[in-house]
Amino acid sequence: MKRLLFLFFLAFLLVQTSFAQQTTPPFLKNPNQRWVDSVFNSLTADERIAQLIMVAAHGYPNNPSRVIIDTTFTNPRVVAKYIKEYKVGGVIFFQGGPVQQAQLTNYYQSISKVPLLVAMDSEWGLAMRLDSSVRFPYQMTMGAIQGNDELIYTMGKLLAAQKRRLGVHINFAPSVDVNNNANNPVINFRSFGENPQKVYEKSYAYMKGMQDGGILSSLKHFPGHGDTGVDSHYDLPVIPHNRARLDSVELYPFRKLIEQGADGIMMAHLAIPVLDTAKNVPSTLSKPIVTGLLRDQLKFNGLIYSDAMNMKGLTKYFPNGLGDAKGLEAGMDVLEFSPNVPAAIAEIKKAVAEGRISQAEIDARVKKVLAAKAWVGLDKFTPIKTQNLIEDINDKQSELINRQLTENALTVLKNNDNVLPIKDLDKVSIASISLTDAPAITTVTKDGVIALGTRNETAFTGELTTFQKTLSLYANIDHYVIHPKTPDSLQGSIRAALKSYDIVLVGAHLNNIRPGTNYGITPTTAAWVKELAANGNSVITVFGNAYALNKLQDIGKAKGLVMAYQLTPFTEELSAQLIFGAIPAKGKLPVSVNTQFPYGAGIETPAIGRLKYTIPEEVGLDSKWLSFKIDSIANNAIALKAAPSMVVQLAKDGKVFYRKSYGTLIPNEGATNSPSLGIGGLYDFASVTKIAASTLALAKLHSEGKFNLDGTMKDYLPFLKKSNKADLVWRQVLTHQAGLKAFINFWRDCRKPNGKWKPRTFRWGKEAHGAYTVQITDSLWLHKKYHNKLFASLKNSALNEKKEYVYSDLSFMLYPQVVKNLTGIEFEEYLKSNVYRKIGANSLTFNPLRFNKLSQIAPTERDTFFRQTLVHGRVHDEAAAMLNGVSGHAGLFGNANDLMKVTQLFLQKGSYGGESFISEKTMNEFTRYQFPESRRGIGFDKPSRVYNGNAPKSASPQSYGHTGFTGIMIWNDPAYSLNYVFLSNRVYPTRDNNKLSSLNVRTAIMQVVYDGLGIK
CATH class of the missing domain: 3.20.20.300 (Glycoside hydrolase, family 3, N-terminal domain)
Structure with missing residues (x-):
């Protein structure tokens, strides 16, 4: 038969x-x-x-x-x-x-x-x-x-x-x-x-x-x-x-x-x-x-x-x-x-x-x-x-199709415990190790360790691969590089270090794809893959021929396994993005490797709403045209000394399509070649702190039913009960029309008529002394209890005669207390533990010198009237400085990429990385116009009802954002799913420099995107 x-x-x-x-x-x-x-x-x-x-x-x-x-x-x-x-x-x-x-x-x-x-x-x-x-x-x-x-x-x-x-x-x-x-x-x-x-x-x-x-x-x-x-x-x-x-x-x-x-x-x-x-x-x-x-x-x-x-x-x-x-x-x-x-x-x-x-x-x-x-x-x-x-x-267009082909081909073959995409960034420690066959020129200290800008600066020997650089866009990761000439002693140190991590992301970089060369697998790579796979905490990405899987002993024991099929910048970038859920895994093996990895094997994993990194063509823009237009605006601004340095980052539909830095760290300071701060440099956000910190915290508390916009100030700040602010409604306060004064020059109140500091205020000195423990500069210290006097001054300040729109810092200085009163957690820790660490926005911090080198931070002003020095690495705003660098109106520092994670969370109606932080209802409420006579949302600025240049000309009425005194701007436009972050230090060397605004640099750059998309 x-x-x-x-x-x-x-x-x-x-x-x-x-x-x-x-x-x-x-x-x-x-x-x-x-x-x-x-x-x-x-x-x-x-x-x-x-x-x-x-x-x-x-x-x-x-x-x-x-x-x-x-x-x-x-x-x-x-x-x-x-x-x-x-x-x-x-x-x-x-x-x-x-x-x-x-x-x-x-x-x-x-x-x-x-x-x-x-x-x-x-x-x-x-x-x-x-x-x-x-x-x-x-x-x-x-x-x-x-x-x-x-x-x-x-x-x-x-x-x-x-x-x-x-x-x-x-x-x-x-x-x-x-x-x-x-x-x-x-x-x-x-x-x-x-x-x-x-x-x-x-x-x-x-x-x-x-x-x-x-x-x-x-x-x-x-x-x-x-x-x-x-x-x-x-x-x-x-x-x-x-x-x-x-x-x-x-x-x-x-x-x-x-x-x-x-x-x-x-x-x-x-x-x-x-x-x-x-x-x-x-x-x-x-x-x-x-x-x-x-x-x-x-x-x-x-x-x-x-x-x-x-x-x-x-x-x-x-x-x-x-x-x-x-x-x-x-x-x-x-x-x-x-x-x-x-x-x-x-x-x-x-x-x-x-x-x-x-x-x-x-x-x-x-x-x-x-x-x-x-x-x-x-x-x-x-x-x-x-x-x-x-x-x-x-x-x-060829680069775009290259990216799309690669993205659709990447194949997940193991995903034990749904390790991919990686979530809970605040709960896991992550290392990466790239196994390459090409030794890099390295500088190793006497301890065999070099710093590569990682969290604890314990990365070992080698230049970071594209895979590792892309991984760093998503989380704090310690990076290691191994090649055949890495000394055995150094390899031993790495083995010991890797035992302390929850997840180890392994890149097997195979530089040959042919069977006659054993697919480029070196003995060093094979040995490391076998060992790491057996550890039970590794996610291995193979940048090589699918058949190489059969030559890598015990690779099937890995917790996660990604097949990238070849070694290119695109496979490295996109594999990293897949691992963190910026893109889904869709591919299936086109050949049978062995019984464990047969034809058609492949596990689909979802995208979970993290930023994707791509090129302008993927969102319908022309790279050459876009770069020409933005470069022209930015370079002209630099040339005209509107700011010494700036960073532009743009995204559409959650896809970051433009990231570029301009200018130098400290120009005209005697150095012939002042270094660029780079795309990852930290800037003082100034009033954007109001959005990325205070409004974020209040919106989260509001969506949890803990903060009532129609409640009064005394409800959450009992010390205001007998003040003229007790019955001010938060909705009006947050839209800057509750009658609060614009600001108070607290530091000036500390001076005597002869210019000397009043008792129990400031003290000059190289070190803290007695009760003077709040550091303002290297040589200026504030009395540790002066904040009580500051808040008393704020409490007793007069209100404006009319409750009309007056932009005010005062209420935002109080939001750290509101957050602590409602949660029992200090403001900064609340933000970091409840949002920043969870979304991988780890550069966002107050008082950045605790965690960063000065060379990683943009300088702000040469202060000639209060601090008498260059403000660099410490908050520019005087009142925030007097609050020990932590306030709800100013003081937050960070890089453009991490700030965009927060603004993307807003754009995604409160969700990011597969987790909901703020309800959609709350986000809709906070980002809408609140009163017919005002352009403000809750905390957020919005386009003026009669165009005045505070937003791009083509910004939709649904859009919202904020600017910062130091030269910062964020702007989201939900109508077109646009996300814009602009960082600069326009106040260097002096705050009297208003060219950034007079040239409309910030709004003009975002307008380029509208123009490129044909949006009128």
Whole structure:
């Protein structure tokens, strides 16, 4: 019965094959027949033969370290000779540089009687062959993508545009080999995987993208190179399978793609006894395979290309032009990489003379080649313009599709206890360790330790990888780097250190993807992976070939396992983002690794609402235009001394698309090259403290039912019961129209008429003395109980006659007391334990010198009237300084990225990182206009009802934010899901500098985004 079923299945497959649909390739539809006939009629018999030959060429690379191979027959003089004397029909370029290749192409085209078909073998983009160009993911990486093959189509179309810009007409891709042999030395990662249907679907997307982009494709390697253990570059592989197996696996994608209008197919150098019993005859030269199977049975009428005719799988048995003649006899159209053109033409002429191939067959193929040339525009050939060539072929859309392809491919294979995405950042200690094979130049202290800006500065030897740098955007992480030359003593220290962490994020950076090199796995990497996996607290990300999993002993014991498929900046960045839940995990293994990791394995993990980091194109903006506009505003502001330094960070839909710092740390201080503070520098937020600290805390308490906006000040501040502020309603207080004075110069009240400090106020000195313990500067100290007098002064201050809008700091000074009265927790600790640490906003702090070096903090003012020194690392606001640096109106410091986590929490209606901190109802209440006559929300500023420049011109009425005296601005626009953070220290060296406002720098930068999105 089984035998009958098998025979029935075999007969079914044969019938399906015999009656394959015939679909005309695009280049044969409505060709420029007049041009084809005219050119054809101008050719001699020998020149017609030469039109079927494609010779190899190299463009000299920009990087001299790139090796140029086979210089004997790819030397430009030799190539030029073949073109001028023999009239070959095309060239295939290999290693080189874009401009040099374009220049050579122009030269070769100028000396050719008939325009040349120019080809490249660029399966994963131009960077497969050229420096200074785009590298797309390997096909196996894309094989992991589930149900989003339009990304592959887009990649194919973008690659086509790059090739056309470079003067290239054919891409010898995609590889439609079904790779089901883990040890395949030549296909392997070049395949979409082991599932024939998926290989077909993804190959079709790639092929169609290139066709729609106006270039020719070439499916390879017919009839299927996916189950070989021999590299046909060096010998002739044998495929031992029966016909049923070939039809159901190897031939399946080819057959389906032919039905979809495939325009080119490349033959492989394979011996396949079931299709041709002739001994040592590669499929390239087999008439039963090329003509009998591909032409007659599968009905393919596009161009059939040879694989490189210099490969040992062919030349071992058919040297010196014999293979070229045999190839045409077998039915091929184009002989690619023919190493000896004179010998090839001579052998082909001999075959024609002996009747092994007819002149009519030659002529028909030449006309087909000419039709392809017309289709790619060679009937109207114009030389390549080399100006801006490198810039043009490195377009940002290609970077975007690279990111999207990578993001959709990343595959989670282990997720014990749902360790991914990592949550509860306030409860876990995290380390990362990158295992690389390239030692970095290091500076090691006498203790064997160097500081890399980590939480406890105990990172060991090595430059941080892109993976680690991206991880640091999300949490406090201590980083370690191991390479083969890391001393054993240092490795021992790292082992001991790693025992103290709850989670260890491991990056296995494999710098080779081929099985012949053991996938780039060094003994050091293998040993560390085995050890770390067994520890039970590791999440391992493998930046390498999926098959490498089978070579990493005990990797399946890891708590979490992420397969990234290859080592690129995109896989490193996005794997880190996946680990923290900024993006979901969607990928599935496209091949079977072993029983533990079979085909289709992959665990989906969710995105949990953390910031994602990307490029402007992902949110519909143009990088070049955006950078030009923002750079112009920012650099002009720096040049005009509106501020010495600034940071701009922008996000849309939770995607950070712009992060850049400008200016220097302390300009004009005698240093010839003052360092930049950088994107991670800390700034004094000034009044943005009101939002990022006070309003945040009150909103959280309000959503928990602990704070009533319509209650009175005495309800939460009993010391105000007998004051004129007792019955002020919080809703009016928080909108600055309860009648409170704008501010009180508390420090001035401490001076006598002669300028000396009053008793029990301030004292000058190098150290604290007695009751003078509140440090204001290095040499100025405040009496430890003076805050009581400050609050008494605030309590007794007069109210304005009218309850109208007057921006006031006074109530915000009291919110730390409100929070403590309601929670029993000090203000700063409440914020850190209930929000900041949980969302990974760990740079946000009061009194930052406790945790940061001075060089990490922007200086503020050279105070010449109160503190008599440069204010640097301590709060700029005088009243906040007198409150020991902790107040609800000023005093918070941090970097742009962590501040944006707070503002994104607001934009996401109170949620971030999978946790709800504030109810949506509360957020809606706090961010709406409160009174018809006021532009204020609760704590938040909002666009003026009559435009006055406090917000970008195009900001929606739903938008809200705040500014800070030191030059800070935050602004959210829920209508367009925009999030903006601007940091600067415009008060350096003096607060009298108002250029930042007069130039509208802050609002102008955000307006650029509105303009770019077409929002009026």
